[in-house]
Amino acid sequence: MTDIPTVSAPNPLNPLAPLRLTSFSHGGGCGCKIAPGVLSEILKNSGGGLIPPELMVGIETADDAAVYRLNDRQALIATTDFFMPIVDDPYEFGRIAATNAISDVYAMGGKPIMALALVAMPVNQLPVEVIGDIVRGGQDVCRAAGIPIAGGHTIDSVEPIYGLVVMGLVDPAHVKRNAEARAGDVLVLGKPLGVGVLSAALKKEKLSVAGYRQLIENTTRLNTPGIALATMPGVHALTDVTGFGLAGHALELARGAGLTATIDWPRVPLLDGVAAMVADGFVTGASGRNWAGYGEDIELADGLHATAQALLSDPQTSGGLLVSCAAESADAVLQVFRGEGFAQAAVIGRMEQGPARLRVSA
The missing domain is CATH 3.90.650.10 (PurM-like C-terminal domain)
Incomplete structure (x- = not known):
């Protein structure tokens, strides 16, 4: 593993060892998802809310994103995804998380148009430059997808978490x-x-x-x-x-x-x-x-x-x-x-x- 990147910064948990981003979290990537059986139990009583006629896709079949009809030619796709580090390289973690989040728009048949960043970090334990590399990785993937990161939200967290809210457009006939x-x-x-x-x-x-x-x-x-x-x-x-x-x-x-x-x-x-x-x-x-x-x-x-x-x-x-x-x-x-x-x-x-x-x- 000597050629696999870690974080080039001091390790507050162990000054004698390389800083491993994954050591700050109890799981990583999509392996952090709540188990399907538990999720079904959580959501079993979540129906009955407002369902406007324009909502083409909601939570009823556990689809990849919500879809809201704007007009006869356009529907808005909205989704979000975020998780804890799956790799130790902060830049690659940012790239992976962003790619994963954008995927839900493609899975509905849509073209992504914009993203918002979700950033939760242990700011007293991770160097600022490491957090910056995570965000930069996400930005580079969004650039490759042809979309801006137009805003977002940050909090101080016990575990590092990064992801995106992503919006896209699709012809309602092609959802x-x-x-x-x-x-x-x-x-x-x-x-x-x-x-x-x-x-x-x-x-x-x-x-x-x-x-x-x-x-x-x-x-x-x-x-x-x-x-x-x-x-x-x-x-x-x-x-x-x-x-x-x-x-x-x-x-x-x-x-x-x-x-x-x-x-x-x-x-x-x-x-x-x-x-x-x-x-x-x-x-x-x-x-x-x-x-x-x-x-x-x-x-x-x-x-x-x-x-x-x-x-x-x-x-x-x-x-x-x-x-x-x-x-x-x-x-x-x-x-x-x-x-x-x-x-x-x-x-x-x-x-x-x-x-x-x-x-x-x-």
Whole structure:
């Protein structure tokens, strides 16, 4: 791990050791999300509020962002995402958090237009220049997405937290929800799995330089294909794979449409080396909490490798888009991904008539 960046500043927790940003927090990235079962319990009585007719997408299907119709040609997308450090390099932490937050706009089929920064830092423990590097990382990602950070809010916090409120625009006719998959659709995944596994190895100081490079490259790639995918009639549903893992977000598609989702495990792209790392015990606590929250709705095929369950529930920070599209549109969907640099995008399964659950084949 000697070539993996840490913070080049004094460590108030241990003056003899490098300052590790992750040491200030109890979790990192999308692995910090509240477990799905607990979240459902929290939100079960949250309905009944004001729902104006212009609100096209709210909390009813756990979609990626809210969508509010402005007129016949424009709808506003609004979302927010923030978390604690997944890496020790403050600049890269800022980049990862911003990329992850912007992804929700792409997952609704929209184009981001503006962001607000959410900054909560232990200001008496982290040097000002470190906090500045986090913010700079977020700014650089927003610049790459073509949007300004137009404001925000800061507080003094026990743990470092960074993220964005992001707004976007979409034609109401092109809004892609996570609840409109159709029987006969195929499922396409835009990015390989394994970010949580790599982060677990990083936290234990067992991640190679090549593994760290994979982690950064995967989590800082903007999900820009969502804009083009939204205009394709054959694309019926769209979401991004984040803290609940591939299994959790595929289940959301299944529940929203009242269909059975089937994943062909051998076709699922994985980051290099992560299957072996799972076998060696590099699994996040969030992976187990995820499975406890939804595992009863998943049917695993006999003969499936023991590592599959951990990778299915592995929390993906800034993960890939998950697309449900007509089978005849699959090649065009893959072409969109390939054209924007997502070389490992792949068809991984299908949607079928049946109960709202997930099957995983071997």
